[in-house]
């Protein structure tokens with residue numbers, strides 16, 4: 001029989017992968033598998049699943065980042081940057097000295113990103129680096145802004161990633177995070193559940209041949225802390241002027257904090 005103390009210590013080192021409880025050290029491998037499977041169809045799936053809405057959500061993130069239009073140097077780190085969508089938008093909106101570094105542990109997502117950056121002539125300003133949000137391979141204070149879009153819920157130790165975000169930002173640097181939230185609009189809630197638990201895995205199966213990967217994505221959204229709880233975690237990492245804004249009936253939340 002397992003003693004209560006052993007059960008408690010096992011729970012402390014467990015986390016969730018979608019609705020499954022898994023040992024903390026196994027989550028990253030499982031997440032990596034999901035994104036290896038979907039990398040080639042990832043951008044198409046984003047458009048299909050969100051009916052193009054992810055573009056509007058990313059526009060809201062871009063407005064928050066607000067890269068300078070002048071020739072002032074501005075460096076962005078886009079963590080969990082995947083195929084480079086946010087990085088390329090920021091570089092396109094900023095002045096000639098705006099640069100972006102995409103960090104992601106998944107080499108397949110990065111490969112798609114590099115191809116896109118070359119095809120769209122952004123490779124002079126966007127760099128792709130293999131790395132993990134929990135241990136960023138950069139010195140303290142290296143960046144003006146840190147973005148993470150639909151990425152933080154995949155990270156096993158979120159509080160470690162938030163501390164890393166704080167560390168790599170210069171004083172005055174801006175942390176901006178886009179993440180799915182909890183739909184709490186009566187009526188929309190039931191419709192959203194029906195759509196996400198039934199239609200999204202079916203679209204995933206049709207487009208990528210993999211329903212499971214998309215089931216994980218939907219389940220992981222439900223396990224992510226509510227915006228107020230996540231804002232508390234951002235504050236605990238040291239950020240000030242922490243705020244969040246809900247988008248599209250709370251489907252998504254845009255979080256912001258400053259390294260003061």
Ligand SMILES: C[S@@+](CC[C@H](N)C(=O)[O-])C[C@H]1O[C@@H](n2cnc3c(N)ncnc32)[C@H](O)[C@@H]1O
Nearest residue numbers: 035080081082106109132133149150151154155
């Ligand atoms: C849903 S995609 C988001 C991609 C991109 N930010 C976007 O909005 O299109 C999530 C990304 O998180 C990455 N990821 C998973 N675990 C990570 C970790 N520990 N650190 C950084 N990125 C991670 C995945 O490889 C994947 O590319």
